Amino acid sequence: MSNSVNLALIGASGVVGRKILKVLEKKKISIDNFYPIGNSSVGSEVFLNNEKYIISDLDSFDRSKINIAIFSAGSKVARKYAQSFVDENIYVIDMSSEFRYQENIPLVIPEINNESIENLKNPSLISNPNCSVSQLLLAIYPIHSQLKINFINVATYQAVSGTGKDAISELENQLSGLEDINVYPKRIAGNVIPHCDDFLENDFTKEEMKIAWETQKILDPKIPVQSTCVRVPVMNGHSEAVFCRTEKETSKEEIHSILENIKGVKLFDNPQKNEYPTPFEHANNTEEVFVGRIRVQRINSENWISMWIVADNVYGKGAALNCVQILESLIIKNKL
Numbered sequence: 001m002s003n004s005v006n007l008a009l010i011g012a013s014g015v016v017g018r019k020i021l022k023v024l025e026k027k028k029i030s031i032d033n034f035y036p037i038g039n040s041s042v043g044s045e046v047f048l049n050n051e052k053y054i055i056s057d058l059d060s061f062d063r064s065k066i067n068i069a070i071f072s073a074g075s076k077v078a079r080k081y082a083q084s085f086v087d088e089n090i091y092v093i094d095m096s097s098e099f100r101y102q103e104n105i106p107l108v109i110p111e112i113n114n115e116s117i118e119n120l121k122n123p124s125l126i127s128n129p130n131c132s133v134s135q136l137l138l139a140i141y142p143i144h145s146q147l148k149i150n151f152i153n154v155a156t157y158q159a160v161s162g163t164g165k166d167a168i169s170e171l172e173n174q175l176s177g178l179e180d181i182n183v184y185p186k187r188i189a190g191n192v193i194p195h196c197d198d199f200l201e202n203d204f205t206k207e208e209m210k211i212a213w214e215t216q217k218i219l220d221p222k223i224p225v226q227s228t229c230v231r232v233p234v235m236n237g238h239s240e241a242v243f244c245r246t247e248k249e250t251s252k253e254e255i256h257s258i259l260e261n262i263k264g265v266k267l268f269d270n271p272q273k274n275e276y277p278t279p280f281e282h283a284n285n286t287e288e289v290f291v292g293r294i295r296v297q298r299i300n301s302e303n304w305i306s307m308w309i310v311a312d313n314v315y316g317k318g319a320a321l322n323c324v325q326i327l328e329s330l331i332i333k334n335k336l
Contacts, residue, residue: 174190
């Protein structure tokens with residue numbers, strides 16, 4: 001391996017792409033050569049470490065210049081191009097859902113299953129998990145490790161930034177008085193829409209099934225997962241109400257003890273002082289997954305934990321941060 005980092009970012013001008021650039025800067029990732037790539041944004045500018053770069057065309061880009069590519073341009077682009085990059089001995093980190101459910105492609109949250117990267121023998125495709133899944137699992141994985149979670153119910157309250165630039169503009173337009181309804185099936189301003197992604201034959205949405213499929217792939221294939229995903233009129237920051245059953249009896253004090261020293265998790269749980277996480281306060285270019293409203297109950301002789309989780313779904317663990325952490329792992333493990 002060359003140990004040099006020659007990186008292409010496909011979708012560099014998008015909502016997530018721009019946040020990846022910010023995380024690369026903050027983490028001080030040493031990049032030898034950087035190439036921003038796009039389709040509709042070809043010729044426009046992006047900046048990394050105060051240097052200006054011009055976005056190149058994906059079809060004409062010389063792939064021999066790179067050894068790793070981050071795809072942040074959606075499933076269609078990933079489906080068309082990602083595997084061909086791998087075939088040319090280039091590592092690919094894909095942000096879309098296109099490859100997450102293929103058994104031979106690792107779905108990675110470095111704090112949980114970093115051995116998936118360790119086990120890679122050749123340049124490969126690596127999937128970044130769904131934004132709601134990343135923040136959920138970072139918070140509950142330590143609990144599962146000690147108390148054995150055997151059922152999860154989660155309701156997500158997802159910001160419009162998770163849909164992209166057009167959704168952000170639509171909410172802004174509606175708040176300014178325009179009746180602009182194009183991205184979502186109903187008005188989002190002043191409303192909540194229990195509909196994220198397409199409905200499937202089982203009446204769950206694809207987003208709801210993603211949470212189940214990805215949780216089972218990363219955490220434990222035997223855990224039943226039930227979810228309801230709701231789009232809310234919040235610009236940025238996903239929130240989750242989580243209700244999970246554990247095999248072992250526990251207490252709020254024990255849950256605090258488990259979570260308080262977990263890197264990337266920040267407890268904010270003092271309801272008597274109105275201290276609990278909210279997206280407005282805690283999802284503004286923040287890295288941590290914030291956890292509050294922790295409650296422990298015995299219901300019908302079963303052990304149940306309730307909690308409230310908030311994270312930045314674009315800059316933070318939901319997207320850009322986890323992607324850059326995967327890149328860091330590849331560098332540390334001398335895969336490049």
